[in-house]
Structure formats: structure tokens, C-alpha cells
Amino acid sequence: MTTIPMTTSLLYSALLHAALLGGQADASPMASALPQDAAEEGYEARLQRARALATAGDPALREQAIRLYDAMLQASPGNSDVLLARGRTYAWAGRYAEAEADLRAVTTAKPDYADAWSALGDLYLWSDRPAEAAEAYGHWVALAPGASEPRIARGRAWRAAGDMDAARADFAAAAANGAEPTQVAALTESTVVRTAVPDAMLADGYRWSLRAGVDHTGFSGGRDAWTDTGLTLRRQFAFGSLALEWLQADHFQRRDDAWALDSYVSLWSRAYANVRYQRGPASGVLPRDAWRVEVFQGVGSGWELSASVDHLRFSSDTEFYGVGVGRYVGNWYLRYKLQHVPGVSSGSWSHRGVVRNYYRGNADDYLEVSASHGRSADLDRSGALVRNSNASVGVSWVRYFRSDWGFKLGAGYADDADGFNERQLSFALYRRW
Template sequence: MTQPTTLRASRHALSRCLLLALAAAPLLAFAQEAPDSLTLQLQQIRAQSDANNRAATIARYSALLAEHPGNGDVLLARGRTYAWDGQYAAAEADLQQVVQNSPTYADAWSALGDMYRWSDRPQQAADAYSRWVELAPQDPAARIARGRELRALGQTAAARADFDAAASLGADPAEITQLRDSLLPRMANPDVVASNGYRWGASLGWDHTRFSGGRQSWNDNDLTIRRYFPRGSLGLELLRADHFNTADTAWALDGYAPLWSRAYANLRYQHGPSSGVLPRQAWRVEVFQGVGSGWELSASVDHLRFSDNTEFYGIGVGRYVGNWYGRYKLQHVPGVGSGSWSHRVLLRNYYKGDADDYLEVSVSSGRSTDLDRFGSVVRDNNAAIGVAWRHQVSPRWGFKLGAGYADDDAGFDEQRVSGSIYTRW
């Protein structure tokens, strides 16, 4: 039986519609996935950006903002570029506008935190990263970023909690180990703290001091074995000094121990010959106290006994900023009249971000500005300068090289070189 003409036409039209719909489906999907014009322009600017010419990149973002006023993605991109370029006020203005208009934009809070971190505002950085953590609770990078700022603020327990949370979220185990180690007390003497689970260490050192005016050179040697603890260490030292054709030996115990919150002490006792170039006995007590954001105060007493007794009283202030450490120490030796005073400034850079590798320079003047273990610097210097390089060649082996110059008040110039080898297990 023949179908009615109208029914056949309807079926034919329906078939054509279905075919057209199937043919158009990939095109529709592509249109939905393809980036819009603004996204393409942002991608092009990022691809063509030049770290050596950020002004041009910022100008392109500004032109794009003129076409799309208040657009959050463009403001975020320009704000990040301002921050990379060190224009922190402009970066803050852009990024604050983004988070005010879009308070749930996680990337914007991350960028704002970075900007505050780079401009040395740890509390504001921690606050911004906290919003990032709230918006991206499963992102380990957010926890790590906030933990670093809490560490800078001296909030060790909270920082450790963030690092532990990042570990549970799948962060790199090696990075987490380094971050946890970084929460150990930062000390003015980084060589007395071990990381990566090592419990023992040893070092062998040699110092050579040459004098002008025909004065005989000095040679000093030391061997140290040190036991590391979670928050301190104890070292046994053997010292040998060869000065003025006289060679003496001494032994010493040198310990670093935690006290109360953000405080630790250096306690040292040294026993030498009954007479000679090394003191009969020497002891030191120095207490360090962390305060504020990265500041450290200290007070010390040193006692040296030769044929008579000499004491030194010191106060110091140190500052940790990122991978930099600086310290000033004022020291007083009682005596006739007002006694004598000395000044010492030290600047150290941990160029790899750990406690094993650093460069440092020190400048000093006055009496016994840099008391060493050999008791050989109980004298006056008009001015002295020293440099040192500490480098870890492998996880177990490292070395330290040093050099210095001093203008001795007695009329002698001094040139000093030193070297040490370190190992740990």
C-alpha cells in the first residue's frame, strides 16, 4: 500500500534535520571548547612576554584593560607582572581589585600572597595564603606557601602543621623533608645543626696567620666530633696552636641547647696547658632569643684565664630575612677607665636555601672582636675584614674556605687563610 504524500514528506524532512544536526555537532563542540578572543589575546601576551622588558608586557595588558575594563583575568595578569618587576604598589592595587570583585578566585589570592612575600610582608602574605587554602583545600602548594610565611613569623608549630598537611596531600617528600628541617632552630653558627636525619658529624680545620714586620706566622689546627640532637648538639674538640715556636694543645666541650620558646644557649668549656699560648681554662655562656619577625637578640659572657683572668661581655642583634642573615655584636672588656669596646658586623647569604651552603663577610674593630677557640685574638685591631665560603659537595661531605685581613693596633698587619673539611653520618 502506498504511504500518503504528506507522511512521506514529513519523514524525509525529519531525516534531513537529524543529518544536519549530526553534521553540526562537532562544530558546536569545537565552538564551545575554542577560547574566546580575550583568552587568545592573554595567551599571546604571555607567550610573547620578555622578562627583560616587562614594561612592554604591562603596556599590552593595560591596552587590553582599556578594551575590557575591570576584567579579573587581565588585572591578575598585569598584577603578577607588576610584582615580578618589583612594582609592588601597582601590583597590590591590581590584585586587591581582583579579590574584592571575585573573592573566590583562588589564583588571585595566591598571586596576592606571592606579592606580599616578595615585598617582605609575611603577615599579609600568610593572610592571603590562608584564603587560598580555604578555596583550594586539596592543593599542597597552598599549604606550603602559607607554612613558609608562618615560619618567617616564628609560628613554628603552625608551619609544621601546614607542611605535614601538604605531605598528606601528595607534596614532594624531598621538599617536605627540607621544609621540616628548616623549622629546626636557626642558629648564629649554622655548622652546629645537622639536617636530613644525620646524628654525627666531624670536621678537621687548619688556620694560617701571617704577620708583617718579620713576625713569625701562626698555625692552628682543630678536630671536632659532634653529636646532633633534634634541637641542639654537643661537640668534643681537640685544638692545637703553634705560636712563637711554642705548640700547645687543649680540649673543649661545645654545646647548643634549647631553652624556652625561640631561645637557645651556647655553653662552652675549654681546658688547656698550665702556661703557654692557649688559656688554662676558658668558658662561654651565650643566650639567643628570637623576637618579632626574624629578629634575634643575644647576650654573652666569655672568661679566659691565662696568668690572670680576662672577661668579655657582649650583646648582639641578628636578623633573618629569607636566605639572608645579618648580625651586629658589641663587646666590652672591663679595665682601666671605661675599659675597651669592640664592634663586629656579619652578613651571611644561604645561597641554596639550606644551612649547609653559604657565603659570609664580616667587618670588625676593637679588642678581641672575634674571639676564637685558640685564645689567640686577645688583642686590639684598628680594623679587620673576613670572608668565608661553606659548600656541601655531597649529602655527607662539605668544606669551608676563609680569608681575612687585620690592621693590628700593635703595628702588625695580619693575613689569614683557613680551610675545613666536614663529614656527617
């Protein structure tokens, strides 16, 4: 496709506006777009002028460009170049059905017209039809097998469709065809899917996973230490995962058990949810019942918003309401969560921040530092514990030493609001198949 210089585009815009301001308000829209010698204007000149109007960035001028294309098609019905230009203009205006009709007409009449397949792929990608975009770009790839641009375009479509393996293959082929290495590296990195809960949402080819963990918490002031153990069997599905968990808490020289179902499910585009229910003893250190719902929504470029509700029942009911915002930047993930517990007066608030680095560039291995303050329901420790700290900090390391075996090491310190300082060590072993 021919690129119209910006100066040309601005010149046409200025001339058109000047004509309107010069007393030609009684002229028709078509007349305002045509010079005095329109009848003598050649085909190429009219096509270039229409393209300049279409790319000027002004919706009104874009509509004038469409009227010019209409007039040209009346004089030359089925002209592929004009249909392609009008189809692209329709797509830029968000008139996707009309754009598809024009572009499909071109690809049907001239299946070897590479620019038409490129434009059709763009249309499908912009209208949130990535699988159809990949198919259209595939024709472009076949027509230009040695070029990098169609491979990059199709790779982006595969990425939008969620097929990261196909996207990476196209990006690698683009590199082999001479694409800029830094661009390919950035595109390839963008196919590494990451979530706030990677082991629960990303199957990575495995259907089952098992997690066995133990936490040991020591206290100052002669308070007895706590030991928490847990076993989680998780089944991965195309839409998320479902886990059965067994939890045991040994606190205050009392041992309680609980069972839980924990699910993660994909919702609409870039959204997923965690739904959990836990059943414990009639009375004890673990809640009799606990449930939670948290929804995550990706927005913009690398942002993730969340909202949650936790409900715990001991001798009485307690609810926690939370909102969070996360940010993915390269191999980094940062998140802040604000949580509120309604109560007398204004209730209580807690703040939690997390900084995670995927140090190997994949979605499995990471280092994480967290810090929090205030009252919260800590679901990482025995499923549902009410924590109330003046300040706490934790670090953890997750490492898969084989594709199917991994571990997590953690350590933490907290200044509890009840006057006891605590030191925590944790270990978990992962197995997946």
C-alpha cells in the same frame, strides 16, 4: 564565614556611640546594643549586627557582641552558627578557654562543619598550641581536600610546631590545589631554619659530625707565622648538640694543646644557648681555662637578640661582655655585636659585623663577609684568643658538595693594634653521618 563590610561595621559603631551620647546613659549595656524594634528584628539581621560589632576592632563593642550572642543562645540553645560566632569573638578577645568550649561544642555536634574546624585551628595557633592547631586544621583538610586554604593553614601550624617537613608538604599540596605561587614560595622559604651557628644546631637528619680545620696566619715585619689546627666531633640531639674539641696552636715557635666541650641547647620558644668550657696548658699561648655562655632569642619577624659572657684565664683573668642583634631577611643574615672588656677608666670596646648569604636557599651553604674593630675574644681561632685590631675583615665560603661532605674556605686581613698586619687563610673539612 560571612565577611562583614567595613562600612557596615563603622555604621553600627557610629549609631551605638550616638545613642550613648544622646542621653541614653541610663540604659543597660544590652539596651544600648538593641534598636527600638529589637523584638521585631530577624535572626539573620541580629547575627549580622553582632558580627559587625565583633569585628569593629573596639573591645567595648566586642563585649556587646558577646552579650548579643548570649541572648541569641538563650532563645536558641546549642545553635551552632551562634556558638561558632561567639567562639571566634572570644578568641579575638584572648578568652581562649571560653572560645575552646564554644568551638568544641560545635565540632562535636557537627563534625562536618568546616568553618568550625578552621576557627578551632586558629584558636590553638593563637594560643601557642601549634600541634593541636595542626590536628584541627587536619579535619578542615579532610572536609575540603581540593582547597588550598586549609593546607596553608595546617602548614603554618606545622611550621610553628617545628615540623618543617610536614609544613613543606602541606605548602606543596596547596600549590597543587591552585594557591598563589608567590605565596607558596614565600611560605616554603620560611621553613628553611637558619641560626647564627647552623652546623651546631641543625641536625638535618644526621646524628654525628666531624670538623677538621687548619688556619695559617702570616705577619708583616718579619714576625713568625702562626698555625692553628683543630678537630671537633659533635653529637646532635633533639634539643641541641654536644662537641668534644681538640685544639693546637703553634705560635712564637711554641706549640700548645687544649681540650674543650662545646654545647648548644634549645631553651624556650625561639631561644637557644651556647655553653663552652676549654682547658689548656698551665701557661702558654692558649688560656689555662676559658668558658663562655651566650644566649640567643628570636623576636618579632626574623630578629635575633643575644647576650654573652666570656671568661679567659692566662696569668690573670679577663672577661668579655657582649650583646648582639641579628636579622634574617630571605636568604640573608646580618648581625652586629658589641663587646666590652672592663678595665681601668671605661675599659675597652669592640664592634663586629657579619653579612651572610645562603646562596642556595638551604641552611648549609653560605657566603659570609665580616668586619671588626677593637679588642675581642675570637672563638673561631684556636678556641679563645685575645685579638686587638685597628680594623679587620674576613670572607668565608661554606659549601656542601654532597649532603654528608662539605668544606669551608676563609681569608682575612687585619691591622693589629700592636703594629703588625696579618693575613689569614683557613680551610676546614666537614663530614656528617
